[in-house]
Amino acid sequence: MSSPRHAALVTGGSSGIGLAVADALVTRGHAVTVLGRDESRLRRAAERLGAAGRGGSATGGGAVHTVVADVAEPQAAHAAVAAHIERWGRLDVLVNSAGLLATGPFESYSTATVTEVLDVDLRATILFCQAALPYLRKVAREASPLIVNIASISGKRADPGFSLYCAAKFGVVGFTAALHQELSGEGVGACAICPGLVDTPMADWARSWAPPSSMLRPEDIAGAVIRLLDLPPGQIPPELILS
Template identity: 35%
Template sequence: MHDTRTAVVTGAGRGIGREVALRLSRDGHRVVLTARTARELTAVAAECPGPTLAIPADVTAKDAAEEVFAKAEEWGGPVGILVANAGGATSAPVARITDEEWAQALDLNLTAPFRFVRRAIPGMVEAQWGRIVVVASMAAKRGDPYVAAYTAAKHGVLGLVRSTAAELAGKGVTANAVCPGYVDTPMTERSIELIAARTIRSEDEARHLLASRQPIGRLVSPAEVAETVAFCVANAALTGQGINVDGGAVQS
């Protein structure tokens, strides 16, 4: 077992974030869970085998990172692990994306992770140990139609990770992005419902369509993404990477 650390996980109430929180707790870390819905956080905290602190927060709020970290540090000491997982997507052709939709996509998927990363760095550098993991997306590696705002934000957050890694190399702090394909989560369920609503396909057909875009022929499980996050935490030589967890859809 490696040393016990205090870990902050954003978007921890469901899907990938829930599974990451459970995995880090099983690995022996103290886990701070944050998301907007207190009820979901309470449920995830109850599933974790180790110490947890649930902090309901909207990560897009300007002071959210400062407030979450202040409470986390008071509870569990210096934060050694940050998993910036909160994110979300909307769908529209480029020509129909409003300024508001564009700004919302960047706020949630790029600016919020930036603020959490920025807040995490000083304590990690002081401790000469830290692990920053951003849950990005295959949209950080390629462009698909109708998700330009989300894709631009995810490309941006991969750039943030790469520059952060280069800056902190040699200081005991790593920064990586995990880039999932289509994962069996509530977010993907919403995509399936949207495809069914906008086309003549049933939800089962829409699910099969997404699954078939990955060579393994199925959706990725949240546990498989969490396993990759845990690998980023465990491996001190791994930094500056965007690790694909997409069933072979994009080879790099």
């Protein structure tokens, strides 16, 4: 298969925000690698995106490749990026969308829960950026490579019952802001998107008082990613709040 003009890697891409982002990128003409932990969910995602199974095939303007990966594993980032490069030969866009929510009183979090949430929401974001950055830099002369880290309004605002999730998402926002400054002048953009409630299963805790009509849709976040792609790297903001 010839090298595509643009290629993107999306973690947490088998459902919710990640799937909507992958869909938007494929429609735009990107070759997309979609990551997820569950092979059957990834297969369904590939079907939605128009891909013929795990291998990927042409769909609209782009093409899709799926990789089964648990981003909580420390080695997942380099292995997934390597699989993406082997498939497509280049990387223009990294979207860290994999996320895990834990709610409840601070003292209720077990050590295992603390580890899992921080590994998925924060550490994986950092490690995927680290693994992807050399390849993003390679295309900076001919394209406008972009890192998008899906954070949350909980990365900007503290709420009781969300202390662990806030810790992770505040970390994502701070990390992305620092990375944005480090990459200034290199032609690589970095932005943390901080949405409010999004109509995905992660918002089930709020459905008793927040109807879907009051929530953002996954497609709203996908649209924000596409808008960022249309900006020159020097105009990419370090964060984007959606409500």
